[in-house]
Amino acid sequence: MLSSLDELIREAELAHGHLCAGQILGVRLAMFGLSKLGIDDPRGKDRKRLVTFVEIDRCATDAIAVVTGCRLGKRALKFRDWGKMAATFVDLAAKLPNHTDVILSGAATSRSEVAAQSKDPYSLNSTQAHQGILSNNLNAPAPGPSDHLYRAIRVAARESSKQRARELHPEIENKNQQQMLAYRELSDDDLFSTEWVKVELLPEEFPGYKSDRITCARCGEGINFHRELFRDGQILCRSCAGETYYEIL
Numbered sequence: 001m002l003s004s005l006d007e008l009i010r011e012a013e014l015a016h017g018h019l020c021a022g023q024i025l026g027v028r029l030a031m032f033g034l035s036k037l038g039i040d041d042p043r044g045k046d047r048k049r050l051v052t053f054v055e056i057d058r059c060a061t062d063a064i065a066v067v068t069g070c071r072l073g074k075r076a077l078k079f080r081d082w083g084k085m086a087a088t089f090v091d092l093a094a095k096l097p098n099h100t101d102v103i104l105s106g107a108a109t110s111r112s113e114v115a116a117q118s119k120d121p122y123s124l125n126s127t128q129a130h131q132g133i134l135s136n137n138l139n140a141p142a143p144g145p146s147d148h149l150y151r152a153i154r155v156a157a158r159e160s161s162k163q164r165a166r167e168l169h170p171e172i173e174n175k176n177q178q179q180m181l182a183y184r185e186l187s188d189d190d191l192f193s194t195e196w197v198k199v200e201l202l203p204e205e206f207p208g209y210k211s212d213r214i215t216c217a218r219c220g221e222g223i224n225f226h227r228e229l230f231r232d233g234q235i236l237c238r239s240c241a242g243e244t245y246y247e248i249l
């Protein structure tokens with residue numbers, strides 16, 4: 001069972017280092033997203049069912065990691081640096097059928113539907129893995145409808161939530177205190193907007209994915225998870241291919 005709001009806020013405070021409005025908002029956001037998916041034990045029996053995308057690296061992000069059990073180091077937490085207070089909770093048990101397969105075969109046994117019935121969503125066949133390698137390695141556009149789509153719920157904090165906090169507790173001058181109390185009390189619908197979405201998750205994005213390490217032809221460093229690029233007939237790491245965030249001093 002998912003712990004109570006108070007228990008999760010306490011855990012988030014410990015993990016994050018302090019209690020703040022962001023912790024409470026993050027805990028509420030994650031609890032709301034999980035409830036929409038019907039996932040009530042994300043750190044126990046449902047732990048292989050969830051991948052979470054976060055769109056900001058602020059206080060609330062830590063709380064979302066605590067509630068979901070999705071961590072960067074487990075590859076279950078994906079960071080998209082969009083500066084938005086939002087997260088998308090991907091249900092790995094809800095693989096969506098490949099639209100083309102359904103139309104062509106007219107049968108209910110497309111490859112993706114068979115995969116959706118698999119007990120362990122982490123176990124991927126070699127064909128799926130191979131497709132992932134090809135699409136990433138060659139930097140090709142996605143070849144038609146994807147065979148790797150999963151149902152997900154995206155939850156975004158409403159811009160009006162700070163104003164709602166002011167209205168609810170005008171007697172509290174300290175903004176953080178005001179929001180900490182209000183974010184406990186306001187309804188999910190007051191705090192968040194949601195949308196059902198589909199997310200493409202290639203085999204190499206899965207937490208349990210195993211791959212050989214590829215060596216960069218220029219710097220000689222190893223590369224995991226097919227993050228290498230082909231440039232001028234060479235296999236290069238992102239840095240050597242020019243996508244670098246640092247320069248050698």
Ligand SMILES: [Zn+2]
Nearest residue numbers: 020022023059
């Ligand atoms: Zn904080």
Ligand SMILES: [Zn+2]
Nearest residue numbers: 216219237240
């Ligand atoms: Zn390199």
